[in-house]
Amino acid sequence: MRFCTVLLIGFLCTAVDTSKAQQVSKKAPNIVIIISDDHSFQTIGAYGGKFMQTPNIDRIAKEGVVFNKAYVTNSICGPSRAVMLTGKYSHKNGFKDNEHSSFDGSQNTFIKELGKVGYQTAWIGKWHLETQPQGFSFWQILPGQGSYYNPDFLMMDGTKKRVEGYVSTVVEDVAENWLDKRDPSKPFCLVIGHKNTHRTWMPDLQDLRTFNNVTFPLPGNFYDNYQNRAAAMVQDMTIDKTMRIGYDLKMFDSKEAEGKEGSINRMNAMQRQQFMQYYDSVYNDFKTKNLSGKALVEWKYQRYMKDYLATAASLDRSIGRTLAYLDQHQLTENTIVIYVSDQGFYMGEHGWFDKRFMYEESFRTPMLMRYPGKIKPATVNNNLVMNLDIAPTVLHAAGIKPPSDMQGKSFLPLITGEKQKGRGVMYYHYYENGEHAVSPHFGISNGRYKLIRFYKRVESWELYDLVNDKSEMKNVYGMKGYEKITVQLKKELLKQITMYEDVEAKQIMEAGLTSK
Known part of the structure; x- marks a missing residue:
């Protein structure tokens, strides 16, 4: 009798859980997240870019919001994707750099949280996290960096498949095919990972x-x-x-x-x-x-500019196809669309290409969002937001409370009129000490001042007044007149390090190294 009672209780609990999942699923929006690689905000029309036309990315801006001050926690490809998935800094999710890291797929992600309430989930295209995706209903990913022409895909059954064509077109084809075959009675979250505009910039x-x-x-x-x-x-x-x-x-x-x-x-x-x-x-x-x-x-x-921008043209065209698909299948009104790059990129500033540094062109990333009925069209948001915030934002929109270990904060209230104040400061930590010889560093920015601590390859501090030095050409650390703000920023930096539990950075700070 006792055994039957336990079974009955278990059945009732399961029924309650299933009912709750169905209830959440019915009112939840669909979600499409488009992630490009190395796409600079300087080359996008919605950000004032004059280099080229980006009509489809600009459409998201016209129908939604441009985050004018969106930043990353670690400006490099794989780590950025791990941050977006987990809502946790690199030192917490374990994927610090592209040289030694491998993503631990057993940890929680916003995808797994969505799956618990009935979402169909998929990641298609560039993944770049070394291990196979976990927690998705479906995935089909490019191995490593992927190829521009006739790309190979890793399939869920363990095989590798080569598809003839240009990568942005092929990735979009696979994404639309998955959308065609999904269960229309359930909400979905689709992540489309584009290779464009990554080096070596091979145009269609x-x-x-x-x-x-x-x-x-x-x-x-x-x-x-x-x-x-x-x-x-x-x-x-x-x-x-x-x-x-x-x-x-x-x-x-x-x-x-x-x-x-x-x-x-x-x-x-x-x-x-x-x-x-x-x-x-x-x-x-x-x-x-x-x-x-x-x-x-x-x-x-x-x-370089001609090749890079030509790869951006095919990227924008594929984004246009995604938006058109949503229109044609009457999905637009109930689908959130987020476009984001994994970080910014140098278009010749400082004489550079690539990313990594905490300077603006690399640290700052394009991020735009469309959410019909929730976000007023043609909104420009000037709050400080980070890619760390995408996971909790998506869960918030789906009516799910973010897990307590997620370090990001939902920016949905900032764009739906619920709350006006965003982050006061942003924390950054870059770890890799190999390719391109960029020294590891961490720092903070409050939008006006930026303080950076370099270590390992170079031991030094840098301080920038972003209002008077937009191009970050004049390091004013240690200069007369900046003593007070330096002390304040160091205190804030240590506060952020402690809050985010970055043990390595805290040890460096507490060592009291004073080299300049």
Whole structure:
């Protein structure tokens, strides 16, 4: 009799849980999160970018909100995705860098929380977290960085599948196919991970000549000499010295050299012919110029910009397809759309490409959101928000209380009129000490001042007044007149480190190192 009673209680509890899940699911919005790779806010129309047209990303802005001050916790690809998934800083989710980290899929994520209440969940495209996704209804991911042409996919059954075509188009095709086959009676959360605009910037065939007749202005600090910025001085990410003519810019001396590039070899005959016909013509013209010195550096910058922006064009086009699909299937009104890059990127500022540093072009990321009926169209939000906040925001929108170990905070109240005040300060920590020779560092920014502590490769402090020095060219740490704000910022930095339980940073702070 007792056994029957236990069974009955268990059945009733299950029934209550199932009913609750169904109740939450019925009123919950669908969610689409589009994550690009290395897409700079400077190149997006909604952020005032003048380099190119981005009509589909701009559509999200016109119908929703642009986060004008969105930032990342760690400006590098894999760690940024881990932060978005978990709502926890890198030192808490375990994925600190791309060199030594492997994502622990057993830990909780916003995806798993959505699944508990009946959401169908999928991640399609670039994953870049080393281990296989866990907790998803469906996934189909690019291995590692993925390939621009004829990309391979890792499948749920353990096989690898090659799909012919250009990566942004193929990823969108797979995403739409999953949407076609989903259960329409349940809400869904779809994450679309695009490879674009990651190095080595290989445009779709239709975009090769898009920027042929454009000459891009040099950033004002393109020839930065990194005075009084020790970490910037030792980096290896300049367009001048680091960017390679062959590997990056597709200029090959011979068919033999061309054939050594795996990204070229994977093309089919038609793709390769059209692709190399274009780049060979550019290279032949380049050789006749016989450039050197600044003329050569500036030629490389122009080629970089043309290739990068051409990959951004196909990215924007695929985003347009996602939005059109939602329109065509009457999903727009009940679907949240978030567009975000995994971090910012340098478009020649400081003479650089890549990311990593806590300087604005890398630290700041594009983030836009559409939520019909909740967010007023054409809203510009100037609160400080972070990619750390995406997970709790999505759960908040779905009516789910975020787990207590999530360190981010929902920014939904900031854009729906419930609350006006956002973060007062943002904490950042970059760990990698290998590629591009960027020294590990941590710091804070309150929007006006930014304090950075570099360690390992370089031991130094940097302080910037962002109102009077938008380009972060003048490190005022230790300079007369900044003593008081330096003391205040160091106290706030230690407070943030303690709050987020960053043990490594706390040890460095408490060691009292004073090197400048």
